Amino acid sequence: MGRTLAEKVWDDHVVTRAEGEPDLLFIDLHLLHEVTSPQAFDGLRKAGRAVRRLDLTIATEDHNTPTLDIDKPIADPVSRTQLETLRRNCAEFGVRLHPLGDVEQGVVHVVGPQLGLTQPGTTVVCGDSHTSTHGAFGALAFGIGTSQVEHVLATQTLPLAPFRTMAVTVEGELPEGVTAKDLILAVIARIGTGGGQGYVIEYRGSAIEKLSMEARMTVCNMSIEAGARAGMIAPDETTFAYLKGRPHAPAGDDWDAAVAYWRTLRTDDDAVFDHEVVIDAAGLSPFVTWGTNPGQGAPLSAAVPDPASYSDPSDRFAAEKALEYMGLTAGQALRDVTVDTVFVGSCTNGRIEDLRAAAAVLDGRRIADGVRMLVVPGSVRVGLQAVEEGLDKVFTAAGAEWRHAGCSMCLGMNPDQLAPGERCASTSNRNFEGRQGKGGRTHLVSPQVAAATAVLGHLASPADLAGRTGASDVRTPVEA
Amino acid sequence: MEAFTTHTGRAVPLRRGNVDTDQIIPAHWLKKVTRDGFEDGLFEAWRKDPEFVLNRPERAGASVLVAGPDFGTGSSREHAVWALQNYGFRAVVSSRFADIFRGNSLKNGLLTVVLPQETVEALWRLTETDPAAEVTVDLVGRQVRAEGITADFALDENARWRLLEGLDDIGLTLRHADDITAYEARRPSFKPSTTPLGAQF
Numbered sequence: 001m002g003r004t005l006a007e008k009v010w011d012d013h014v015v016t017r018a019e020g021e022p023d024l025l026f027i028d029l030h031l032l033h034e035v036t037s038p039q040a041f042d043g044l045r046k047a048g049r050a051v052r053r054l055d056l057t058i059a060t061e062d063h064n065t066p067t068l069d070i071d072k073p074i075a076d077p078v079s080r081t082q083l084e085t086l087r088r089n090c091a092e093f094g095v096r097l098h099p100l101g102d103v104e105q106g107v108v109h110v111v112g113p114q115l116g117l118t119q120p121g122t123t124v125v126c127g128d129s130h131t132s133t134h135g136a137f138g139a140l141a142f143g144i145g146t147s148q149v150e151h152v153l154a155t156q157t158l159p160l161a162p163f164r165t166m167a168v169t170v171e172g173e174l175p176e177g178v179t180a181k182d183l184i185l186a187v188i189a190r191i192g193t194g195g196g197q198g199y200v201i202e203y204r205g206s207a208i209e210k211l212s213m214e215a216r217m218t219v220c221n222m223s224i225e226a227g228a229r230a231g232m233i234a235p236d237e238t239t240f241a242y243l244k245g246r247p248h249a250p251a252g253d254d255w256d257a258a259v260a261y262w263r264t265l266r267t268d269d270d271a272v273f274d275h276e277v278v279i280d281a282a283g284l285s286p287f288v289t290w291g292t293n294p295g296q297g298a299p300l301s302a303a304v305p306d307p308a309s310y311s312d313p314s315d316r317f318a319a320e321k322a323l324e325y326m327g328l329t330a331g332q333a334l335r336d337v338t339v340d341t342v343f344v345g346s347c348t349n350g351r352i353e354d355l356r357a358a359a360a361v362l363d364g365r366r367i368a369d370g371v372r373m374l375v376v377p378g379s380v381r382v383g384l385q386a387v388e389e390g391l392d393k394v395f396t397a398a399g400a401e402w403r404h405a406g407c408s409m410c411l412g413m414n415p416d417q418l419a420p421g422e423r424c425a426s427t428s429n430r431n432f433e434g435r436q437g438k439g440g441r442t443h444l445v446s447p448q449v450a451a452a453t454a455v456l457g458h459l460a461s462p463a464d465l466a467g468r469t470g471a472s473d474v475r476t477p478v479e480a
Numbered sequence: 481m482e483a484f485t486t487h488t489g490r491a492v493p494l495r496r497g498n499v500d501t502d503q504i505i506p507a508h509w510l511k512k513v514t515r516d517g518f519e520d521g522l523f524e525a526w527r528k529d530p531e532f533v534l535n536r537p538e539r540a541g542a543s544v545l546v547a548g549p550d551f552g553t554g555s556s557r558e559h560a561v562w563a564l565q566n567y568g569f570r571a572v573v574s575s576r577f578a579d580i581f582r583g584n585s586l587k588n589g590l591l592t593v594v595l596p597q598e599t600v601e602a603l604w605r606l607t608e609t610d611p612a613a614e615v616t617v618d619l620v621g622r623q624v625r626a627e628g629i630t631a632d633f634a635l636d637e638n639a640r641w642r643l644l645e646g647l648d649d650i651g652l653t654l655r656h657a658d659d660i661t662a663y664e665a666r667r668p669s670f671k672p673s674t675t676p677l678g679a680q681f
Contacts, residue, residue: 015663016656021638024656026663028671036557038513047650052660058674064511078511085513096674117672129556129580145558145584147649155653157660161583161636193498194550194576227553229579247677250670258670293498293553314497314548321496413507430554432502434525 002268004165005234006200009140009265013123015157022159028122028139030152031108032059032095034086035413036127040150041089051093053156058117059090060098062107063413067376067403070100079414093153106379106405109133109347113217114381116246120235120262125152130347130429132223136216137243138235138265140200143224163229164274166199170207172281177463179357180215181349181427181446183207183279184222185287185297191277193295196228199275202267203233207281213242214353221348222429225294234266286461288334289431289444291322296431298334300449300461306330325433326441327421334459337443341424342373342400342454343436344447346410349427350378352385354447359391361451361462362398368457373400374416376408400454412437425453482589483646486618487570489543491607491626492533497548501581504552504560518563538611545572546603546615551592552581561588571617573624575600586639587649591617593624599631619643 003011016024030053037059044050051057064079074080083100090097098104104111109130112118120138125131127149134141148158168187188195201223203216211219216233223231240259243249250258289297290304296319298305307319307330323330328337344350344358355377367373375395377383383405386392392402409416410428418424418440427450431442443459452460455468509521526532533539545564551574552560561584564572572590575597585592595603606613606626615626619640624631635643642649653660 016659024653024659026660026667029674035510039515039558042513049650053664055673055675063507076511082511082513096676117674119672122672127556127558129554131556143556143580145556145561145580145587147558147584147587151650151653154650155657155660156664157653157656159649159653161639193553194578197550197576197579224554224580227550227578248672248674250672254670257668261668261670293500317495318497411502411507413510430500430502432500432554434506435502438506438525 002271004267004271004273005138005202005232005265006140006163006165006230009121009123012121022161024157024159025123027125027152027156027158028056029112029117029124030057031112031124031126031131032057032149033063033108033126033128034061034082035063036146037089037149038082038085039146040153041093043150044093044153049154051095051153054094056156057153058096059086060105060108060111061086061100063407063411065100065406066415067406067408070404075415103380106381107347107350107407109221110350110378110382113137114246114379116243116249119243119249119258120239121265125158129224130221132228132231133217133221133347135220135223135230135232136213137239138232138262140230140232142230163200164198166196166201166228167273167276168201168203168279169205169276170203170279170281171205172207174207174281174284177448177461178284178286179446179448180211180218182284182287184219185289185294185444186284187279188222188226188294189287189297190279191226193225193293194227196223196226199228200230200232201226201228203231204267208233209236212353213238214351217351218348222294225429235262286446286449288449288459290326290328290334291319292325292431292433294429294431294444296322297444300334300459302334304328304330304332304334336458338458339423339425339443339453340371341418341422342367342371342450343376343409343424343426343428344450345374345376345378345408346428347378348429349447350376350382352382354427355382355386355391356389358447358451359394361448361465362400362455363394365398365455365468367399367454371454371457373454374403374409375400376403377405380405409436411435425450425459481587481646481648484570484589484591484619484643486616486620487543487591488614488616489570490541490612491544491546491603491615492539492542493604493607494533494545494547495604498550498553499547500554501552501557501560502554505557505563510557510559515562516566518559519566522563522567541568543568543570544615544617545569546600546607547572547574549575549597550578552578554578556580558584558588561585561590565590573600573603586643589643589646591619591643593617593633595624595631595633599629602629
């Protein structure tokens with residue numbers, strides 16, 4: 001019987017396999033950041049161990065870093081200590097670090113791919129659940145805890161329990177204005193936050209194949225929100241074109257050998273998945289969350305659901321609690337939900353295509369009075385590219401704040417946070433209670449929906465702006 | 481890691497599903513660089529409500545958390561496990577755990593026990609009726625026992641052995657150091673390296 005992409009990558013990394021023991025897998029790339037590594041380095045020190053493969057390890061700073069005044073000392077002493085601890089640990093153990101202020105700094109899951117370090121057929125780990133992002137390249141990539149971070153530092157391997165395979169097959173064409181973010185939010189709403197538990201998901205089908213690499217990263221990024229161990233997409237010409245010429249991509253003969261290997265990774269025609277979910281791309285539309293977990297979402301055109309409509313008592317209770325926390329009423333149209341904050345950024349939607357998409361909506365428009373909009377590039381490089389294209393000017397002209405790279409408002413670990421009761425349309429990945437700041441309320445959306453929402457002050461898609469003047473409506477075509 | 485064989489203690493019924501790690505320990509606690517001192521951050525937002533189950537005087541000193549399905553979803557933060565342990569929990573019972581949380585718990589000696597939802601509900605009823613009721617979580621016999629409840633649970637043999645013995649995973653892996661070296665020797669040259677470009681060794 002044939003094998004799936006995930007099984008092939010797994011098999012190629014088995015160091016030891018023995019009856020009654022988990023397989024010991026070799027790890028090709030270990031990404032580090034300041035939050036989940038200090039206790040791991042402490043463990044190494046205590047045991048007198050070194051980092052086994054410095055050449056497969058790289059660190060950056062993202063969760064705690066401010067996005068304003070980055071040239072000034074970090075105000076929060078606890079955040080400062082954590083960043084200084086990473087710097088000390090990297091210096092002591094010899095790990096390559098891209099700290100705040102470095103041109104390669106950024107959200108760890110944006111940095112790896114843009115350096116060309118994330119490659120098909122590799123195993124990638126990081127002490128961060130959104131490591132699933134890297135699966136977009138056909139890598140087996142997953143988040144790990146701090147004990148495992150220490151394990152990888154010391155041994156470059158991990159003992160891992162076997163996984164099951166799930167195919168999420170999306171066929172057809174995504175309608176105009178429907179993005180990778182809408183697609184993955186719809187998948188999570190369909191299978192639930194625990195639906196992927198124990199599985200490695202492979203996204204496949206014609207709609208997935210048509211996605212750009214950055215869109216594929218958005219999809220794989222949120223696999224963890226469905227509870228999956230990882231998400232993957234088979235490498236193809238789109239993948240190879242993205243990688244070619246990147247700083248750490250193979251070159252010369254190595255490139256040819258790598259591509260030849262990468263082409264062997266696709267799931268065999270006769271492989272069987274343990275579970276399959278089929279989704280019709282044409283049936284999708286802009287999707288937003290209304291609740292406090294990423295599975296509590298609905299099409300933007302829908303209304304807030306009535307908890308009484310759930311047959312499962314725990315779902316009903318969860319919906320009641322969510323509406324209470326979110327300050328929403330059953331039956332309320334989602335388009336009527338007004339926001340005071342809009343956040344564009346994060347490892348989900350902080351790449352250049354995301355910023356271009358948001359800028360295209362904002363060009364020639366102003367954000368609504370009373371709305372605060374933060375645009376945060378996923379990395380310094382993304383920020384520089386955006387400036388080169390003039391996107392920063394579009395954002396500031398519209399009344400948004402253009403910031404420095406980092407995790408920013410995705411999670412409450414740095415100064416960018418919601419105040420209690422504030423409501424945010426956010427391109428990030430989690431709408432948990434308090435995720436963006438104590439008492440803050442989060443609606444997960446695509447960059448396009450975020451931008452349209454900022455203009456109108458309520459949840460909206462770019463289609464809702466029809467008839468309202470924007471630069472794209474009035475600009476005369478540039479003569480060739 | 482501290483070994484886990486069997487533990488008997490009072491329970492806390494947490495009648496909520498989808499308890500994510502942001503609820504277990506909010507992000508601002510993750511700035512700490514130690515493995516201890518997280519007990520006050522455990523369920524921090526919910527504990528502001530005096531009626532929250534953990535705040536009830538009869539739950540003081542309880543050590544077995546009985547939670548709804550999909551416990552520990554979200555972030556990979558091991559701090560969630562440390563917070564539960566720092567607070568005094570030795571075991572968590574749920575019908576389903578998020579994978580990363582489960583892995584983290586078993587590496588720290590916090591026993592996560594998967595039982596059917598109806599058994600979880602029986603445990604809820606028992607401890608709500610009698611908060612002093614004791615629950616035994618027996619890893620040797622792979623069984624949870626309480627007044628009127630006897631439920632076997634599964635845990636893979638290898639994980640169970642490591643917990644019973646309190647073994648250090650890294651030490652176990654390093655017994656395979658030669659295999660790791662042999663694997664490294666056969667890795668293709670096109671595999672990525674983080675060595676700074678132009679660097680000489």
